[in-house]
Amino acid sequence: MSMSNLFNNIILFPIDPLSLFFLATILIVTIPSFVYSFGYLKKEYSPAKILIGQILTFLFVLSMLVVVTVSNMLAFLVAWEIMSLLSYFLVVFDSEHEKSIRAGTIYVVMTHAGTAFLIAAFLILYKHAHSFDFKLVKMASQSLPAYIKNIVFIFLLIGFGTKAGIVPLHIWLPYAHPQAPSHISSMMSGVMIKTAIYGLIRFVLYLLGVNNTWWGTLILVLAIISCLVGVIYALMDQDLKKLLAYSSVENIGIILLGVGLAMYFMSKNMAYWAILALLAGLYHLINHAIFKGLLFLCAGSVYKATGTRNMEKLGGLIRTMPLTAFCFLIGAMGISALPPLNGFVSEWLALQAFFMGAWHIAGDGKVFLGFCAAMLALTSGLAAACFVKAFGIIFLAKPRSDYAVKAVEVPISMRIGMLFLAGLTIIFGLGAAIIINPLSQVAGFSLGVNTTGLDFSLNNITIQPLAGNKAVLAPLIIALILILCGLLGFAVYRAFRKKTSIPYNTWDCGYYQLDERHEYTATGFSKPFRIAFSFFLRPYRATKKIGDSFYHIRSMTYETHTTLVFKKYIYEPALGLTFKSARFMRRIQPGSIHVYLAYIAITIFLLILFVRKF
């Protein structure tokens, strides 16, 4: 097939609902981030560097848009690579920090390893379809042998899983996302990792078609592991942006729960539930894009105002930066799945899909799906704890250091970006009944099921996924009830409170003069979880006392950190092995041109002999 034939089917215009959905998701997050960046970059870098950064950002967004719209595997790969490289350049944008270079290197190595698997999968598909075009590949995949399908699926899962940050392929994510400038973090965490989900849906659900139960089961298991590992690490971290990056791992897990469950249902011929599950996944995808984008922007504002991302040094920012605090609170409530915000709707839908599945499926599936639902509930609980910690430590109490004392509210362009996304967080929560309709079409299209006969919405206030059963969700009503309860509580408080207030010192247990050093720390807050999950986190603790005697201590140091299990037990041995074999191979490298020429000559002779022999 000639090159012109390879390329004549690249359609750069959105042609189907799936592409449209992802286009909308990308634009919703990148536009406010872009607006935000003007205020964020100002005075941080030289004008020339800002210009380069903005051009790179623009191209990065463009490449993401291309990734989700092309309908040709080759064009997809090219766009995918461009996207990866541009995001690499943006990760190392702070090139004077050694940390950025290191994070970028880890990222670029991981993402290329993933792309290698994608290339392999695409070539296998090409071999059978004789074309890179999506339509022809879809047709050819009907007649693919089962084992080929399995191999392609595994390759696609590894390839896209690396980009999405599925545990254990997530290790680049907590390095790369925090190191980029904040609006880039928001785009990377908010949208770029979602392109991997797009890839999974497009290639596995839409092109390959699911007819194995174990595909869905595998994704569900990986998703649960990602959820728990992500949220536990997020709870432990004191770096605000790193916390958010780990939280992205968790949320990718929740999205994959929806996708995996849809695959599971499809293999069991339960199309209606499959659509509901995928709908939940897609809803969470766009929600996560919105509130994670928002939270990263808020984190950027905090960083811009204080110059540090270490939560232990922050505190009390709600008084100096009220708007940032408000936006962060909205985002945190959304990501913790508190009603009536958007995170609640999608996680509720996902839980609903699990319960319905457990109800309708016979056999082992019941227990498994029930278990998945329990893990999802645990995850949201831990996420709530995580964001209570983040908000409480950063914005409440007294400032813990000079960094936090000097903070001032950020410029207008940054506030606009944050407010827009905060507004969307609320809209996507309250408007769930309207939004769910187009999403069900997207889900139906991806699964190849006609949705016209299926009903997913009722009277614009409630959502009733199951027409007969009682599964009703009404974010508007919930919001109303919550507001009423709040007003009622406030009224009760106003009515019965004491009319006079007496200023008085806090009872300080005999420590006179309480100051900011007595405040609760982020490490302290997460300690119960560190103990509860010590089997996984393997915390390390050391106390050192320096003093004249056992009873009189002059100074004391305390140190604690957790072991990064995946890094220590998977990546470090693998890396060690690579270096060892490289050192071994170096023995054939004498550095002399003559020996290299001799190698070439010998190789040519051997090749000639080989050709003659066979």
Place this chain on the structure above:
Amino acid sequence: MQEVSIFGLLVATFLMVIAKRTPALVRSFRYQSFFLFLATLIIALEEKQTSLYIVAGLIFILKVIGIPYFLQYTMKKINVRENLGLIANIQVSLLLALGFAYMSWVFSKQLMSFSEAMAILPAVAFFILLTGMFLMIFRLTAMAQIIGLLVMENGLFLLASAVLGGMPFFVEIAIFFDVFVSVVIMGFFVYRINKLFTHIDVNRLSRLRG
């Protein structure tokens, strides 16, 4: 008449193998190129093709006059000792070259399954190729590597004319241009290496290894 040119090519190549000093090597290269020119000219006279005349003319201008002159000029400019630096001494080199000649003969006769009369030209071409490779591997200075590469190119040209009846005209022209440019570049590099390390013994570049 063709026999004379083939014989000349063979002798010039053996002269290169036994050359101890760079000027001798360049001179032998000039002889070799001259006989290559002669061989091409004879083919051109037989086939009466304009393009072959042009190719022959280019060989004369570039390989007989231009490149050897440029190499001598570079040698003079960088002003280093003229020893080539032999990894294998003359006797061993000569033995190896004889081995190459025999190998080429066997190779071109048996593997290519030509008739004996037809096999001579490819055999010489193979021999020149192998000798070029030999010069690159078993001589120390960068000058020898450049000339080795040029010798290999000569061998390749001859092989193409012998087996395929010459390459397409435009390919030929392009190769000439490439060779000329690469010689200029390599000459420049030799100059730079000499300036940096005060010698052009490439074996000592192994210090650069990481």
